Amino acid sequence: MFGIKQDFICELPKKYYTLSDYEKGVARWCPGCGDHAVLSSVQRLCREEQLPPEKTVFVSGIGCSSRFPHYMNTYGFHGLHGRAFPVACGVKFRRPDLNVFVITGDGDCCSIGAGAWIHAIRYNMDITTIMFDNQIYGMTKKQTSPTSRLGTISNTHPTGSVLPPVNPLQTSLGMSNVSFVAQTADWVPGHLFATIKAAYEHPGFAFIKVIMRCSKFMGPLVEEMTTNRDAISILTHENGIQPDEGTLKAYKHHHVHDPSDINAARELAEDKEVSYLGLFYQNKEALRYDIYGAHNLGFTPEDKIAAVNAQLDKYAV
Amino acid sequence: MKDGNGSLATPSPKISNRLTLKEHILEIVSDSGEGAQKAGQTFGAVSAKMGNGVWTVEIIPADIQPPPRTKESASGIRIRFGSGKITNAGDEADMLVAFNEIVPYTRIDQNAYREGTIVLIENKWGTDESKEIRESYSRAIQDFHDRGFVVYEIPMEEECLKLTPNPKRGKNMWVLGMLSHIYGRDMEKAAAQVGYIFRSKSKAVIDANLQLLQAGYDWARDNLDLCYEVPSPASEEELVVMNGNEALSFGIQAAGIELCSMYPITPATSTSHHLAECIQASGGIIHQAEDEIAAVGFAIGASYSGKTSVTITSGPGIALKTEFLGLAVMAEVPLVVIDVQRGGPSTGLPTKVEQSDLLAVLYGQPGDAPKVVLAPSTIEECFHFVILARKIAESFRMPVILLSDANLATGVQPFPRPQLREEWLAPPVDQSPWKEGAKPYGWDEKTGLSHRPIPGQAGGEYTLTGLAHSEAAKVTYLPEINQKTAALRSLKLATFGRTLKPPQVHGDEEGDLLIVGWGSTRGAIEEAVSRAQEKGLKVSSVHLRFMSPLEPGLKDIFKRFKKVMTVEINYSDSLDDPMITPENRRYAQMAWMLRAHTLVDVDCFSNVYGQPLRPGKILARIQKELDNL
Numbered sequence A: 001m002f003g004i005k006q007d008f009i010c011e012l013p014k015k016y017y018t019l020s021d022y023e024k025g026v027a028r029w030c031p032g033c034g035d036h037a038v039l040s041s042v043q044r045l046c047r048e049e050q051l052p053p054e055k056t057v058f059v060s061g062i063g064c065s066s067r068f069p070h071y072m073n074t075y076g077f078h079g080l081h082g083r084a085f086p087v088a089c090g091v092k093f094r095r096p097d098l099n100v101f102v103i104t105g106d107g108d109c110c111s112i113g114a115g116a117w118i119h120a121i122r123y124n125m126d127i128t129t130i131m132f133d134n135q136i137y138g139m140t141k142k143q144t145s146p147t148s149r150l151g152t153i154s155n156t157h158p159t160g161s162v163l164p165p166v167n168p169l170q171t172s173l174g175m176s177n178v179s180f181v182a183q184t185a186d187w188v189p190g191h192l193f194a195t196i197k198a199a200y201e202h203p204g205f206a207f208i209k210v211i212m213r214c215s216k217f218m219g220p221l222v223e224e225m226t227t228n229r230d231a232i233s234i235l236t237h238e239n240g241i242q243p244d245e246g247t248l249k250a251y252k253h254h255h256v257h258d259p260s261d262i263n264a265a266r267e268l269a270e271d272k273e274v275s276y277l278g279l280f281y282q283n284k285e286a287l288r289y290d291i292y293g294a295h296n297l298g299f300t301p302e303d304k305i306a307a308v309n310a311q312l313d314k315y316a317v
Numbered sequence B: 001m002k003d004g005n006g007s008l009a010t011p012s013p014k015i016s017n018r019l020t021l022k023e024h025i026l027e028i029v030s031d032s033g034e035g036a037q038k039a040g041q042t043f044g045a046v047s048a049k050m051g052n053g054v055w056t057v058e059i060i061p062a063d064i065q066p067p068p069r070t071k072e073s074a075s076g077i078r079i080r081f082g083s084g085k086i087t088n089a090g091d092e093a094d095m096l097v098a099f100n101e102i103v104p105y106t107r108i109d110q111n112a113y114r115e116g117t118i119v120l121i122e123n124k125w126g127t128d129e130s131k132e133i134r135e136s137y138s139r140a141i142q143d144f145h146d147r148g149f150v151v152y153e154i155p156m157e158e159e160c161l162k163l164t165p166n167p168k169r170g171k172n173m174w175v176l177g178m179l180s181h182i183y184g185r186d187m188e189k190a191a192a193q194v195g196y197i198f199r200s201k202s203k204a205v206i207d208a209n210l211q212l213l214q215a216g217y218d219w220a221r222d223n224l225d226l227c228y229e230v231p232s233p234a235s236e237e238e239l240v241v242m243n244g245n246e247a248l249s250f251g252i253q254a255a256g257i258e259l260c261s262m263y264p265i266t267p268a269t270s271t272s273h274h275l276a277e278c279i280q281a282s283g284g285i286i287h288q289a290e291d292e293i294a295a296v297g298f299a300i301g302a303s304y305s306g307k308t309s310v311t312i313t314s315g316p317g318i319a320l321k322t323e324f325l326g327l328a329v330m331a332e333v334p335l336v337v338i339d340v341q342r343g344g345p346s347t348g349l350p351t352k353v354e355q356s357d358l359l360a361v362l363y364g365q366p367g368d369a370p371k372v373v374l375a376p377s378t379i380e381e382c383f384h385f386v387i388l389a390r391k392i393a394e395s396f397r398m399p400v401i402l403l404s405d406a407n408l409a410t411g412v413q414p415f416p417r418p419q420l421r422e423e424w425l426a427p428p429v430d431q432s433p434w435k436e437g438a439k440p441y442g443w444d445e446k447t448g449l450s451h452r453p454i455p456g457q458a459g460g461e462y463t464l465t466g467l468a469h470s471e472a473a474k475v476t477y478l479p480e481i482n483q484k485t486a487a488l489r490s491l492k493l494a495t496f497g498r499t500l501k502p503p504q505v506h507g508d509e510e511g512d513l514l515i516v517g518w519g520s521t522r523g524a525i526e527e528a529v530s531r532a533q534e535k536g537l538k539v540s541s542v543h544l545r546f547m548s549p550l551e552p553g554l555k556d557i558f559k560r561f562k563k564v565m566t567v568e569i570n571y572s573d574s575l576d577d578p579m580i581t582p583e584n585r586r587y588a589q590m591a592w593m594l595r596a597h598t599l600v601d602v603d604c605f606s607n608v609y610g611q612p613l614r615p616g617k618i619l620a621r622i623q624k625e626l627d628n629l
């Protein structure tokens, strides 16, 4: 790959990593919380891709979902509410050898972190982002989230929320230099895994919105989402995400969508009746800021001193 | 241009009838956009290159596009230069070049001139089409005479018109030429400097400016009786000349810091401009983030992954970075933060000097957030302190904040050329396997120090968190662990403090009055104190470089003086106000800290005029204090 210089190479005996090499502790999410499913899928991805744990970094913000890095036996950065993106981009900028993931929630990403989020899309660094969209603030006990549906009953809106929700897919698709936008759901494991894998393989900033179950605070919504299979349609295309047979059988509605067609993607993202699972948009050619960031790595001390001295000459008396 | 091959005719600058000066303070003031600053910066650089001591400060207009010929439009520069070392902008100016009769009033309001100040003023307004302007001009000239200024009316535009159809752009070079003759500047150096500042322009533009430069020089030679010499002592020492922001940029590179993550803000931005020009050639890169929060987050991300980074900003940006600074303290991430202070609160005085962020950086984070804070007091220290800051940040695994200010940012001063060393550079990122059994926060109980694993180090995997955590980086809310880890983070400051020496006293070790300063005011304070000492007054000063932890031995030093007073550029209540009592008085920031730290009744002399402190003002205050003692 580009720019990997001497100081990042370390010789290790070749080792085969098993699932348990990526597991750490017992996840403290509620039983029935969708977060567990994503954790298993990501650990499976790590094993399939044989990602060296020491070369893998999970960066998160604050929220139930953002506890994720603590359950991965890799490097992790559980930082500030809404600020996972700048940290992750800073990690990647001068360390192209690291596999960087961002784990964020709907409040973390689309509310407090919205500024950083849309700019991270534009930077298009090689980072895999998984946004856990449970349409509520779980951690702080049921406040309205920017993705809560209009009328959602919460502790900040006991008679129902009063604004239409943010549409994270549409927002992503509207950002310049967007390169990968997909949606999946935590209770469709085959599709979830296929989506995470496609995102990981994407050369650039991959944004996955995972429709999540918050069993603790959103019981009726969870019930509705997981039982009404007519409200879900699976996107299919040879250049799209290839889900397993089980998913395709369980969900009867399929829709052929070419992920290079951004206008069609925007129409699908606007659909109020149906949630499409699959790849909305992909552009592997979008400009990459991390390549720029790593373009001049590996200067020797002599190189550095010579360059500074040459510059100092111009200021010499 | 006198001859065909591009070199300028250079009459010997040492004309025998030149009056020798020890130093002079020159101001050039024009409407915004007429290039007074460029002329002055070039003059300062040439003087420094000739071996003079130099200090320059910019006079910055209030708005971006102020209407011309108004006080708001005054844009310019002050250059204090002399035979010896110059450490501050000084008192009233000796000479003023004014492009119209209105702009000097901005500076007159600030008491920038005195009886006898020589005024060289553009005379074209005296014959302007508009009666109003003609009258305004003659009124001002009369007023200048009444104030005791020595006025020379100069046909700047008329002379420039001989060479250029648009004298508004280029008059500044003609003025530079005129001043070069008056002060006997080396014209070869002047021409080289003009070539340098227009380096991105075409040869035609450079040549046109060189012609104006020479024309101004010739005109002064033939028409003015002002002829000075400011000798420069022969020095063997190799010098460089630059402003504080450029020195920071060089410091960043000499420290081997590979990433500067920033968001534009005056007066910090010019460091980023300089870095943008050269850091890629020295193996680094600059990231312009979407805001200051993202800028510091990005820097922390890079630091976490082994590339200790810098983020540079000013007051409003510090406010935004607060939460991340707390994280860097809590999670023990090395980071260099540069705050080029300006007037506050809020957007305040963007271009003016203040030292008002001290308490904000020290105590601005919720929770206890110990960190190292230091303040350079010279341009040279702007360079060296960045190198020091990175080392401290990495050794003590914490953010280090460097407090510069608008005065250092734009002040230009020569200093010994740094001899770059490999040991100043950041070491390569450690990618060796992590020591088995070692914890990510394996604190040493005595010092609070620990080693951190860096991504890529096999076996060191941990999840950094801003939540309370154990040695193993495990989230924990156990009361004992929280108390203990807070103590360990604080211990690092004590450990570092033990490596510091008591500050040197400028003057006698005991006496009547001790002045305490910090940051950019050192030159003005020490000049005032030296002048007081020459008068036989028992006054000394100390200048602090470390604000956190404070240098040791302060109480012992303070006890040897009858009175201790800080001199700072920030707000304090005046005891002259009838509402203010010693009990309700709000003290200047350093005084506030020192009172708490030493239990000595430290007084303060501070203000927020947005101006660099003048030695004369400090001297007057010293005198008053001693009279009252």
Ligand SMILES: Cc1ncc(C[n+]2csc(CCOP(=O)(O)OP(=O)(O)O)c2C)c(N)n1
Pocket: A062, A063, A064, A065, A066, A081, A104, A105, A106, A107, A108, A109, A132, A134, A136, A137, A138, A139, A140, A145
């Ligand atoms: C600056 C700041 N403001 C507020 C909080 C409190 N807070 C913690 S998590 C959270 C909301 C999290 O919601 P979401 O991102 O949807 O994550 P979830 O818990 O639902 O997974 C809030 C408001 C905080 N930690 N920091």
Ligand code: SF4
Pocket: A028, A029, A030, A032, A033, A034, A035, A064, A065, A134, A138, A139, A213, A214, A215, A216, A217
């Ligand atoms: S509160 Fe909701 S989101 Fe949080 S762990 Fe429980 S189920 Fe999951």
Ligand SMILES: [Mg+2]
Pocket: A063, A105, A106, A107, A132, A133, A134, A135, A136, A137, A138, A145
């Ligand atoms: Mg949520």
